Amino acid sequence: MTNLQQIRDDVLSISISALVVDAPLVQDIQEHLAKIGFIDLSGVTLGVLSTETEAAIHKFQNIAGVNSTNITASFAKKLIDITTPKITPPPPAAITITLTGSVGAGGVNNPADVLAIKNRLADLGFQVSRNSIIDADTIKAIKLFQAIINEKDTLDIGGNVDGRVDVNGKTHKILEKSTAPRWQEMLSGSIPEGFLNNDDLQGDNGDFGTNWIVETVQAAALIYKDEYLRTHPNAALIATNDISKISGGKFPPHASHQVGMCCDIRLPRKDGASGGITYQDSEYDRAAMRAMLEAFRKQSKHRIRRIFFNDMTLIAAGLCQTASGHDNHAHIDILAP
Ligand SMILES: [Ca+2]
Ligand SMILES: [Ca+2]
Ligand SMILES: [Zn+2]
Structure with a gap:
């Protein structure tokens, strides 16, 4: 009897084929994968290594960059990290703050x-x-x-x-005001939401920002899902990366990313994963990237200030603009409402 936490903490590695005799571990994996929509718990038997369960494990391995015939400590850490609930401040009420001085x-x-x-x-x-x-x-x-x-x-x-x-x-x-900006961690995302928080999968903590940038990603991802993923179910999800640090301020090596109003997007790959490539790579899925940037342009939650990304084809399409250092990701800036 093992669970994901033990696999992570004790650096275990368990063959996927051996999972058939470890129902509690299968159930733990299923319940975690369900939180990001990789599996529908109503459609599987808990604890049983079904074809759907195995397919969901492989899909997560591919997206998280932990391909292996085993459930590894790295797999366990990434799955736990991305499914750990985020604390998000609720929408505030308008209040009067009476001040006697500055x-x-x-x-x-x-x-x-x-x-x-x-x-x-x-x-x-x-x-x-x-x-x-x-x-x-x-x-x-x-x-x-x-x-x-x-x-x-x-x-x-x-x-x-x-x-x-x-x-x-x-x-x-x-x-x-009730419309005052809030500060929060980027949500985990899920398959039904059309995006996944890749910063969580990297074990980084650079995914804090305004509720405005989070809402922009959410709105764009739903459009991307409706207009592209529905007809291309094996295409990559929108993979978010750096926003800002937990208290904002300087975030080397970025020049910006200080105030939670921009988010980096990894490049979609033809294998359904993201990142590790430039727009010149044969693995780069330009059609998916075009659909992602169109979705950001189309969403009406917040105004886009600019998108940096060096793919000349997408620049010619009016979706983005060139900037040094942006061959391997897109950088999306928004404006305050
Ligand atoms: Ca990161
Ligand atoms: Ca995070
Ligand atoms: Zn950036």
């Missing part, structure tokens, strides 16, 4: 005011503690919020980014 860098910082601002930022998913202390994290979170609402690419001071909430200023007013 809050943040060089502010008056009355404790009750600081607490009110930090509570609101925390409710919106930003990385601050619920207390009345002004620390570096608080100022960074205020700058991040300001950079988002002012469409800045960095947290550098200037152009309405100063790390301080002024009484009745733009930052204060937008913090109060």
